[in-house]
Each structure stands twice: as structure tokens, then as C-alpha cells.
Amino acid sequence: MAKPYASELSRLEETFQWASATDIEQLKSAVKTAALSSLVAVGSGGSLTAAHALASLHQSNTGKVGLVQTPLEAVDSRLEAFVSHWLLSAGGSNVDINAAALALIERECRQVAVMCGRAGSPITEICDRHPFADLLLFPPPAGKDGFLATNSLLAFTTLLARAYAAVFDPLAPWDEVVSTIAPLTQTSGSRVHAWRDRAAALWTRPTTIVLFGPSTKVGAIDLESKFTEAALGVAQLADYRNFAHGRHHWLAKRGNDTAVLAFITDDDKAIANRTLDLIPEDIPVARLEIEGRGPAALLGSLLAALHITGWAGAARGIDPGQPGVPDFGRKLYHLSLPGKARVTAADVRAKRINAAIERKTGETIRRLTERDALPHWQKAHSAFVDQLEAITFRGVILDYDGTIVDTRDRFQPAGEEIATELARIVDSNAVLSIATGRGVSVRTDLRKILPESCWAHVVVGYYNGAMIGALSDDTAPDGTDEVCPELKDLAEALAVSEELSGSAKQTNRRYQITLEPRRFMAENRLWDIVHQVILRTGCKEAIVTRSSHSVDIVASGVSKTNVIDHVRESVTGGQILTIGDRGRWPGNDYDLLNAPMGLSVDEVSVDPVTCWNLAEPGQRGVAVTRMYLAALEPADGGLRFRKGAFR
Structure with a gap:
């Protein structure tokens, strides 16, 4: 694990160049989703600095709150489901981040994103089991960090800065950021040497007060983290104005043991200079000027912190990359988060029922119990499941985007597993139908995954039920752009x-x-x-x-219920099962899932009679569709759910 810190710094230039050029389309897509809500960034150790960078970028670009939490806080806090949660971990193996990932996924937050630097790690395996989570895998070229987060931290922060800039300021060329930051990745560069010379006076004192402005906060946070983790000295943090609210008193009482480091950008130069001019003359002050604004200032402050850590270690005889870890420290690292009682089969069943009820009501089981409303919803859930398992279905109608294909991959044909289940329905005596807002693209993709012998037996409702035809029909849909x-x-x-x-x-x-x-x-x-x-x-x-x-x-008159009516006519007297993902009004599956036997793989209506989501906690989308379809068995000339499939 330990590496000489100098060897880590020698890879910064390579890391920054890679992070400035590697493909970030998937990351940009995840940022667009996150931008619809407030965001919680979760990390520990060095990844906590990356979490602060993410929260800062999110808040400054979207105007929505960006909150930072440790894994322990994330597991304990209860925020509204629409808040995005991002977990950052270079290695993806520490017990804390994995416990937080499981807790947030089971809580079914609208977005759970995991940014990790190592494939095949425990946290990526968690994402594999819960495909609705956004797994953002970026193994940096420098490989695994040593004792302190260095190259992975620079990589993650650069990638996030690029992604937010690309989404929210696409006309601003990233090359300008590169030209400002690239020289700071070189340990022998003139600007870095100037920083080193100015910082030299700091090492005569054991305590360093780090002053910063809004755009350099991330560098200050990382410096405190590294000084503490490598035992390089005491670092106290304050922005320029908060320093004035009592923190300056430390210099009055302990000035002989204290020096001041100031990160200064063009945006805060005036307040920085006025503040530093009032520091007593016998206190060493190092002024480090950070060029650029926005992401350039953020990245510049982070690189300053990485270099300062090395200089502090050299001055104090400690290699920050291999400071030596005591035995009790290793034991502390491997402690688990507060544990849970052993889970029984009955607990699993209750958890699944409770998840379905919480999705329906938007309230926790505890609050429903307090209001004496839980028995009503338990009865409604039981009645729906009883009816679901008692019916033989003559037709199955599915939405497409978000149900058969993940919306993130909607321009690709459905996967092999879902294709197998669809073909199995066609092979039964039940009618398979697709109700979609799309047109000919769905016909093309379905033909890629289903044998040609199936096409005549599959009904497709295009444009939300405006046009209906067999998959084999080349004339459907009518693709004219002349509206009615x-x-x-x-x-x-x-x-x-x-x-x-x-x-x-x-x-x-x-x-x-x-x-x-x-x-x-x-x-x-x-x-x-x-x-x-x-x-x-x-x-x-x-x-x-x-x-x-x-x-x-x-x-008016166009609705996915047209598809239900069409299928019902072909299976006279039979029941129809409908499956979709946007069952809450005004979702485009509201009408479809308002049918008596509507199942959602995601959003549900408030109706206690239908449109339930019966998935296991922490599952959503196509994975739930596969589960539903796999539970259907041929029976009495149609399909019936396996007994106990939802209990």
C-alpha cells in the first residue's frame, strides 16, 4: 500500500492529461440526471475531498444544494427519495462506502451513482446486482494510490469538473483550464517552485492556519486531511470572513506556534490582502496565488495542497506516502458500521411488502404506523397480490423505454435475458404486446431480438397507442411528419x-x-x-x-389504453397484465398501469387497487421486468404468476 510520496507526485501530469482526454459521455449523462435535484456526495478519507469538489461543482452549476456526508452520516440520514446520492471511492473495497452503497440503493433514491477507480471491486459488484445504479468506472493510469489519495483524487476531481463544464458551460473550452492547470502538475515547474519558496516559512511552526475563498475551499479541505492522516502538523481551516469571527484569537494566544497559509485567487484578492495585512508581523504568512476561476481555481488549489503536503513532509522528516500505520489503526479501518440483527426469511418477506407500501404512500412504515394507516395499506397490498396470483392472463402488454430497455441504453436493442422472456410469452398462448411512445425504431429493435417466426404474434402500439400493428407489418407505423x-x-x-x-x-x-x-x-x-x-x-x-x-x-383519444382494448378484443373474456415504469401521473404509463392488473417497475400511482411495484427493495427498471416475466408460468391456455412470487 505504501509508496514514496514523491513517486506519486511524479504521475500527476500523466493523470491530469488522461482525465482531460478520456471519454466522459456516461459521466455527463449521470450529471444531467443529478442536476434535476439536490445532491449528496459521499466519501471518506481522500475521497471525502472529491466529495467536497462534487458538491461544490453541483451547487455552483445547478443552483441546487450540494451536501457532503461520510458513509456513516449517509446511512443514518433520511432525505427525500428524489435527492441524488453519489458515492466516491478510488478502490471500492472499504467497508464504510460499501455499507452506504447498499443502504442508499435499498432506500431507492431516485439516483444512486458510484464513481470508482477499480473494476471488480466490492462496490462495483453491488452495482452489478442493482443495475439502476449509475456505475462510473474510471481506473486512473497511475493505478492504486499509496497511503494518501493523490492521483485518484486529481483524476476524479478533473473528470467531475470536465463533466459539469461540458453540461452547463459547453461553449467554454476545456483547453483553457488545461493550459492553466497543466504547469501545476509538474513538480519542477517555475510556478510550483514559486509556491515552494513562499511556503518554506511555514515549517518553522507546528500549526498552520489555512485561509481560503469559495473557489479554493477544496484545496484547504484536502490539506487538512493530509496533514492529519500523515501526522504532518495541525491545520486549521477558515475562509477569509469566518476567520474574523473569533478564529483570529488563536494567533493572539498561540502565535509563537502558528503560521498562516493563504490561497489567493483574483476573485478574493482584495479581501485576502486586507485580511493578511492585519496579521501580526511576527507570524509567518505564505501567500499562494491560484490562477484562473471556477474549475481552474478548484483544481489549482487541490494541486497546491498535494505539493504542500510533500514539502511539509520533507521539512518534518515524514514521507506522507509511507508514514507507517500502527496496528490499532488497521483494526480501526476494518471495523464495520453499526450492525443489524440477523435477518430471517420472515424479515425478508416483511421488508419486501413494506417497500411496496412505502412506494405507494411515499411515507415510511413508521409514520404510517403512527397514523394507524398501515393496516389499510397492508390489506390493499394483500388484496392486489391475491388477485394477481389467482388470474390467468391471456395477454401481456409492456411499455418499452424504462421497462424493456434501460433509458440509459434506449438506442440499443434489449438484452438477451429480457429477449428470452419475451419470446417465452410469445411461445405461450398469451398475446404479447408492446405499448410505446416511439415509432419505427422500436419495430427495428424488436425484430433484432425476436425470431422472425414470432413477429406476426407480437402487437405493437406506436406513438402511445395512436397506431397499432403486428411486428411483422412493414406499413406500421405511419411515419409521416404531417400532424393531424x-x-x-x-x-x-x-x-x-x-x-x-x-x-x-x-x-x-x-x-x-x-x-x-x-x-x-x-x-x-x-x-x-x-x-x-x-x-x-x-x-x-x-x-x-x-x-x-x-x-x-x-x-385527444390517443392513449395506451387503445392497445389494451385491441388486445382484449383478440382474447375475448381474458384478463390482461400491463407492465410499465411511469405509472404516476403525468407519466406516460399512467393510463396503461391504471388497468385492473397494472404492475410498475418504478413509479406508481396513488391508487391502492392497482399499479403496484412489487420489486425487491433496491431494484428498479429492466431488472424488475425480468423478475415479473420470469415468475409467469404457462397455465390454462395463458400465463399465471407462480404462487408466492410476491410474498
Whole structure:
């Protein structure tokens, strides 16, 4: 584990170049999802600095709260499910981050993202078992860090800065950041030498007060972490104004033991200089100027902290990369988070039922118990499951995006496992149908995964049920871009809308208008603009729904219930099972899952009678679809759920 710290610093240039050039499309996609809500960044040790960088980038770019937590805090806190949670871990193997990952995944937060530097680690295996989590794997070229986080920390912070800049400031060239930061990765560079000379006076005193501004806070936090972990000395942190609120008194009483290090950028130079000019003359003061703004200042302060750590170690006879770990320290590191009692089979069943009820109600079991509302929902859940297991289904209708394919991979055909289950339904006597907001692309992808012999037996409802045809039918759907008379004026108004110009892609079909953001846009923003245009035009023939990636406007009378009616006519007297992911209004599966036997793989309606999500805690999307379909067995000329499948 131990490496000479100098050898770690020698790889910084390589790491920064790699992080500035490697592909970040998946990371950008995850950032766009996170940007829809507040975010909690979780890390420990060196990764806690990366968590602070992430929270700072999130808050400054989105205007939404960015909160930092340790794994212990993350496991204990209870935030609303829509808050994004990101876990950062270079190695992905420490017990704390893995316990937090499991807890947050089982809590079914809207987004759980894991940024890790090692494939095949315990935390990546957790993500493999829960595919709705965003696994962001970035093994840095320098390999595993030594005792202190160095190259992995620079890599993660650079990647995150790039991703947020690409999403929120795409016109700002990253090359400008590179030109500012690259010289700071070289231990022999002139700017780094100037920093070293100015910092030399600090090492005559055991305590260092680190003063910083908003853009250099991350560097200060990392410096305190490294000084403490490698026992290099005491580091006290304060921003320039908080220092004035009592913290300056330390210098009055312990000035002989204390020096001051100041990170100074162009943005805070005035307040920094006025503050430092008031420090008593006998106190050593090192002024380190950090060039650039925004991500450049953040990264510059981090690199300053990495270099200062090395200089402090050299001055005090400690190699920060291999300071020596005591036996009790190893034992402390491997302690587990507060444990739970042994879980029985009954506990597992109760946990699954409770998860379904909490999804339905949006409240915890404890609060439902306090309000004496739990028995009502337990009875509703039991009645739904009893009915579900008693029915023989003559038809199965599934949504596509988010149900058969993950929305993150929606331009790829469905996976082999889900394809096998779909083919098994076709081979039974039940009718398989797909109800989707998409058009011909779904026909193309389904033909790739299903044998041609199946095509005539699969019914596809395109454009949210506007057009229905067999998968074998080359004439369905009608892909014309001429909208029906009911939507014509609205389509024209949307096309010339200044609010939508350049920010959303509009696709017209005969009975549907689809709007997809071209760049990041808050989910409710596109929804609100569409409704404003509808009100302005006075269109009364439009129905608006939304999926995970678009807003769909359909003509009155267009609904996925059209697909239900179509299938019902072909299986006279039989029951229909419907499965989708957006069952909460105004999700585009609301009508589909409002059928008597509607199952959700994600969002549910508030109706206690139908549209339940019966997945195991911590599962969502395609994995749940596979579970549902795998539990169906041929019976009485149709399909029936295996007894006990949901208990």
C-alpha cells in the first residue's frame, strides 16, 4: 500500500492529461440526471475531498444544494427519495462506502451513482446486482494510490469538473483550464517552485492556519486531511470572513506556534490582502496565488495542497506516502458500521411488502404506523397480490423505454435475458404486446431480438397507442411528419416558440408531437413551457404526458389504453397484465398501469387497487421486468404468476 510520496507526485501530469482526454459521455449523462435535484456526495478519507469538489461543482452549476456526508452520516440520514446520492471511492473495497452503497440503493433514491477507480471491486459488484445504479468506472493510469489519495483524487476531481463544464458551460473550452492547470502538475515547474519558496516559512511552526475563498475551499479541505492522516502538523481551516469571527484569537494566544497559509485567487484578492495585512508581523504568512476561476481555481488549489503536503513532509522528516500505520489503526479501518440483527426469511418477506407500501404512500412504515394507516395499506397490498396470483392472463402488454430497455441504453436493442422472456410469452398462448411512445425504431429493435417466426404474434402500439400493428407489418407505423388537424396549430406554435428555440428537438407524427431537450433542462421546465404554449394557442384537443426522456403531446383519444382494448378484443373474456415504469401521473404509463392488473417497475400511482411495484427493495427498471416475466408460468391456455412470487 505504501509508496514514496514523491513517486506519486511524479504521475500527476500523466493523470491530469488522461482525465482531460478520456471519454466522459456516461459521466455527463449521470450529471444531467443529478442536476434535476439536490445532491449528496459521499466519501471518506481522500475521497471525502472529491466529495467536497462534487458538491461544490453541483451547487455552483445547478443552483441546487450540494451536501457532503461520510458513509456513516449517509446511512443514518433520511432525505427525500428524489435527492441524488453519489458515492466516491478510488478502490471500492472499504467497508464504510460499501455499507452506504447498499443502504442508499435499498432506500431507492431516485439516483444512486458510484464513481470508482477499480473494476471488480466490492462496490462495483453491488452495482452489478442493482443495475439502476449509475456505475462510473474510471481506473486512473497511475493505478492504486499509496497511503494518501493523490492521483485518484486529481483524476476524479478533473473528470467531475470536465463533466459539469461540458453540461452547463459547453461553449467554454476545456483547453483553457488545461493550459492553466497543466504547469501545476509538474513538480519542477517555475510556478510550483514559486509556491515552494513562499511556503518554506511555514515549517518553522507546528500549526498552520489555512485561509481560503469559495473557489479554493477544496484545496484547504484536502490539506487538512493530509496533514492529519500523515501526522504532518495541525491545520486549521477558515475562509477569509469566518476567520474574523473569533478564529483570529488563536494567533493572539498561540502565535509563537502558528503560521498562516493563504490561497489567493483574483476573485478574493482584495479581501485576502486586507485580511493578511492585519496579521501580526511576527507570524509567518505564505501567500499562494491560484490562477484562473471556477474549475481552474478548484483544481489549482487541490494541486497546491498535494505539493504542500510533500514539502511539509520533507521539512518534518515524514514521507506522507509511507508514514507507517500502527496496528490499532488497521483494526480501526476494518471495523464495520453499526450492525443489524440477523435477518430471517420472515424479515425478508416483511421488508419486501413494506417497500411496496412505502412506494405507494411515499411515507415510511413508521409514520404510517403512527397514523394507524398501515393496516389499510397492508390489506390493499394483500388484496392486489391475491388477485394477481389467482388470474390467468391471456395477454401481456409492456411499455418499452424504462421497462424493456434501460433509458440509459434506449438506442440499443434489449438484452438477451429480457429477449428470452419475451419470446417465452410469445411461445405461450398469451398475446404479447408492446405499448410505446416511439415509432419505427422500436419495430427495428424488436425484430433484432425476436425470431422472425414470432413477429406476426407480437402487437405493437406506436406513438402511445395512436397506431397499432403486428411486428411483422412493414406499413406500421405511419411515419409521416404531417400532424393531424387537431394538433396542427399547436405543432406550428411550438416550432416558432422562442422559449423552445434551440433548447428542444421537436418531432411531429400524425397523432403525436415529441419534444426532447437538446441540452440540459430541468424536467419541469420543458413541461411548463409546453403547457404555456397550449394555453396560449387555446388547443383543447391535446393530452400531455412525459417519459424519462421526453414530453409527448398526443391528440385527444390517443392513449395506451387503445392497445389494451385491441388486445382484449383478440382474447375475448381474458384478463390482461400491463407492465410499465411511469405509472404516476403525468407519466406516460399512467393510463396503461391504471388497468385492473397494472404492475410498475418504478413509479406508481396513488391508487391502492392497482399499479403496484412489487420489486425487491433496491431494484428498479429492466431488472424488475425480468423478475415479473420470469415468475409467469404457462397455465390454462395463458400465463399465471407462480404462487408466492410476491410474498
